[in-house]
Amino acid sequence: MVDATAEPQFLTTARDRQRAMVEEYYAGLADAGGPKKPVAYMLVGGNLTELVRSFGYEVVFPEIVALNCAIKHVSLPNILHAESQGYGLDVCGYVKNDLGLQELGGQTPFGRIPPPDLLVCSFSGCYVYVKWWEALAEKYGCPLFMLDVPYMRDDPPLPEDVQYIVAQLNEFIALLEKTTGRTFDLAELKRMLAHSRKAEEGWVNYLASGRRRPSPIEAYFEAVFYMFPINVLRGTPAAAEFYATVNSEVDERVRTGTFPVPEEKFRLVVEGVPPYPSYRTFWDFFRKWGAVSVAATYPKVGGLFDRGFLHDPARPLESIAEYSLGAYVNQSWPLRRKLIEEYVRDFGADAVLIHGIKSCRSFTAGQGDLRDRLIHDLGIPTLYIESDHEDPRYFAPAQIKNRMDAFFESLDRRRGSTPLPLVTT
């Protein structure tokens, strides 16, 4: 077994840069709001970052604020406050963290979250988005734009779905012109999309390195730290530069043979949102067994760039529409199953670990069927465990550890004493 008490090894320069970018972003938010620097609230899935930023809006992602609260162990007071307002135990933890935080004044350990001047509901993959934004609209009375993104049932998407979104984007542009008094600048949007594309290419290269054996990246726990620019800072040169730094350090890992798990024993595909309040504890349950995630679905919630889609400045609105359609949780279960099965094959995984989220039906409903398919139809060892992404009350460490230990023990027995071949591709 591996010593899991040692600190996980991150990419040094990239991790420092990521921290600085997060701090700069939240510091910038503290001064935002009002006519000089209006604030738009947006959801991660299918977001319209480039378009909104091209009109001078600062963007807040309450889901990302919520996960930052959870990982810093300050989500529970917000959740309890939302429950005292009437939001039940079974309501999404992100929603309760955000609405509780809003009622408590928006102050977090990483900065004050300004109230919205505009609510952009990219209804892509999660129905709770609709309800959440209704609650915010009721509280703040600011304009709300509903971008209705059809559920993705066909790959590639049907033209009528893309046309529907493009028509709505044109209507959204008219609203943005009205709310800001600015004229739509197509050239500026194209410039931003070019920056996005460069960042996306870098992110894809990073994710692809999980195919190497041993893997120079941890595609779930570590990758989450490098998701921030691809979701929040897309459209800026800084995001593209960030992934150049990341990949240069990954190359260095390969050259020097320093891997996130020193002795890679099990290669996993991980499905599901992490339990942010117990992030490190959960990670340690993997590390002690020499288990590394080589591919994961969660880092794709902001976009499935690794499956061929990249923003295209030559087709700005069509490309934004295709992006909105393709967010991971907006994919039908047949498409999700196919993706996971391909990850197992392409990344040479030994097993799949599914982390179900008690308060997230969008991600979770049907994961049991996925487990059934992987185990019984395909013979892929699969473990399903359950807790929550926001609420620390639902993480039962002893129970989860027991189940994971038993799973890895059985994987170990199944494999016998033959070590996995080390192949560097």
Next chain:
Amino acid sequence: MGEELGATDIVPSLEVSDTFEEFSRAPSLEALIQLARDVVSDPTWPTVRAWTRSGRSAVGCFPVYTPQELMHSMGLLPVSLHGGGESIEISHADAALGSFLCSISKSTLELALTSRLAPFRAFVFPYICDVSRNLEGIFPRAVPGATTHMLHLPQNFHSAATVPFLVAEYRRLISKLEKAGGEPYRPERLAASIELFNRQRAEIARLTEMKRLDPGKLTLTESYLIRRLGGLLPREVHLQVLERVRGQLEERPSRPKDAIRVILVGPFCEQPTLDLLDLLEQVGCYVVDDELLQMYRWYDPIDPNGDPLENLATAYVRSTMDIGVRATPTTKGEAILRRVEAAPAQGVLFLTAKFCEPALEDVVLYRNALDRKKIPYLHLEFEERSAAYEQSRLQLETFVESILFD
């Protein structure tokens, strides 16, 4: 998956004639109600078996809204799926679906996994919530060979592009239904179906209006069962039933009692048990407006002239229906106050299905508006297989007394 778990112990208990005449010719209103109770409680789908005996096909429609006029026009029987009710033990669905989910999703999947949905050729799941949407994705493994379709119901009701998109959605559905036993789509047949459904909705509106104006005339459970038949019978038969019931109710004396007038909010998808519906009025509530079976009140009469598919889509998009599965930002509070005033009601009963997130999140906005106007309310949660209602009874009695003796 479904084949492995084929239920060998399914014994059809109730048989219905191919003509369904026992419904349209029931000897009395009470006999009809009893027949409806038997049909609703039977998980072997007696009316669907009767329909399919002659080679016709049926389509299972998950709540809350599906374009059933369209299915009807293609010679199919659209059947509203409302879960397994009290009669289904969940043995397999928990493992496939997950634990923190509503009963209706689990029991519907359980019906599929135990081959109880064998009489159906196709299933339509509207995107009313993430669970309904995901359920469609796992149904093909549960019911191999059946056609399934996830219908994206739009949430942007202000875009000029929404109606054309929904028409395109309906065309996708048509192409699937044509492969699942449906006759080829013909606009003139859809126009005729729209006219029939207009009449059905008008009769249901009369029934609910009668309950509102004279709540002692029929109980909530009676009103509910008569409406529930609408999703189980051929619509022509249900229309005859409704017309006959109207006459019977006009002659029936009202039985007023000392009760408070309430509106019932929340059960727009999963349905409370009949015992729970009975309980609401036993403890002294007159339910004068409710969210049960909203499918039959979704819109005003649809114009049968012009392009019927476009008219059907327009009716959905332009509907003023304000429930948890339609995006209506900034109007939630106003909507509940309008409904209380229109009923008129003395209080609001929130009856939400356990784990139903759209309903649970709306309740907070509704409550805020009611608090501002000092309108009393009570919130209860339910599940399909709830058996003991003692705590609910106590809460309801306290609620009623607090209003009666205020």
